[in-house]
Amino acid sequence: MILYFSATGNGKYIAEQIAAETDDKAISIVDCIREGKYLFKDEKILGIITPTYFWRLPRIVTEFLEKFTIENCKYTFLLASYGTSTGQLVAMAREILKRKGQKFDAYYSVIMPDTWTPIFNLSNKERVERWLNKGKAQLKTVIENIKLKRCGDFTKKKLPKFVAALPSAFMYATERKTKNLSVNKDLCIGCKLCEKKCPVGAIIMEGEHPVWKDEECEMCLGCLHRCPKFAISYGSGRSNKHGQYKNPYTKI
Ligand SMILES: Cc1cc2nc3c(=O)[nH]c(=O)nc-3n(C[C@H](O)[C@H](O)[C@H](O)COP(=O)(O)O)c2cc1C
Ligand code: SF4
Ligand code: SF4
Known part of the structure; x- marks a missing residue:
């Protein structure tokens, strides 16, 4: 298995x-x-x-x-x-x-x-x-x-x-805060995919758009990469220029 x-x-x-x-x-x-x-x-x-x-x-x-x-x-x-x-x-x-x-x-x-x-x-x-x-x-x-x-x-x-322990612990504590994630409501079509697929149920829909209900999440970026409209960003748009990614050899 x-x-x-x-x-x-x-x-x-x-x-x-x-x-x-x-x-x-x-x-x-x-x-x-x-x-x-x-x-x-x-x-x-x-x-x-x-x-x-x-x-x-x-x-x-x-x-x-x-x-x-x-x-x-x-x-x-x-x-x-x-x-x-x-x-x-x-x-x-x-x-x-x-x-x-x-x-x-x-x-x-x-x-x-x-x-x-x-x-x-x-x-x-x-x-x-x-x-x-x-x-x-x-x-x-x-x-x-x-x-x-x-x-x-x-x-x-x-x-x-x-080398790794301190920066890793610091990054893990700060970068996983869901306040780093945001949705562009002009792009979002309210399809609910982000809510449905989040592995830890950190997203709920409020009206037509997602909100992050937990202070922290896994920060797997699944919501950002899977969104059909690329409406989710990390930080102040740091991720917007770097594209979305899904492994092309499987279905996720
Ligand atoms: C929050 C986060 C942190 C990451 N940190 C590292 C890292 O420390 N070192 C690294 O080599 N890759 C890092 N990555 C990249 C992933 O480990 C890598 O792309 C992985 O193959 C993603 O697997 P998945 O497609 O099965 O989710 C990180 C990705 C995310 C989303
Ligand atoms: S996956 Fe994207 S388009 Fe669909 S509800 Fe979430 S943010 Fe909106
Ligand atoms: S980054 Fe991953 S764990 Fe966090 S809200 Fe998005 S899908 Fe859920």
Whole structure:
């Protein structure tokens, strides 16, 4: 079973590819949380696919790992998709599992277009395609390793704790505030997609337009990237010039 958390499809695509190559299924972590499914037993493969957020694990994945139990699974791994650096993500995951007396057999990473568009520019199709091609090549190697049930840490672009820990904690605390998100009411058509798809139910519709009811959210940027009218922005329009992105090889 390949479990994924994915806002813009990179992780879903990776999970689906691994599942197809290993004759397994890909399942959303959000669905597991909604169904209260935290015990994973007798699986031939148990894989977790997560994006990197601010050099660390997203909060939703952290909480899932803290609650979940693996029993009698033949091969277990965690894979981080990332745009530039996985930072301290693997160290964090390792620590959470260690506290529970559990561990993964292997850790992997796959590069994908960086969806943090307040900084990264995904408006250039050729650039995005080059990024995707690099990711596809890495994924091919990772799948070969998974089929061989290799053990160890094969993660790329890690950062030491003394470099990553402080900026990462600071960014995670400040950048996830929903006051950073806003809607352009002239563009919004009130389709409710943002409300329907938010993984943590942080959006409600007030009249025809979304409002963010929680002070913090995962800041997955799924609402910004999926909006059919590109009506959602981050910061004071920092993200507007950097385009929207959805992984082209899956449906999200
Ligand atoms: C809030 C946020 C923070 C991010 N932080 C990082 C980061 O620290 N390092 C990195 O390499 N990529 C970072 N990214 C990029 C994502 O990890 C990457 O694009 C990932 O493949 C997205 O996966 P998804 O399409 O499955 O949601 C960040 C993206 C978001 C939305
Ligand atoms: S997805 Fe976009 S257009 Fe649809 S309601 Fe949300 S902001 Fe408005
Ligand atoms: S409000 Fe938007 S950015 Fe925040 S968790 Fe929901 S979909 Fe993701």
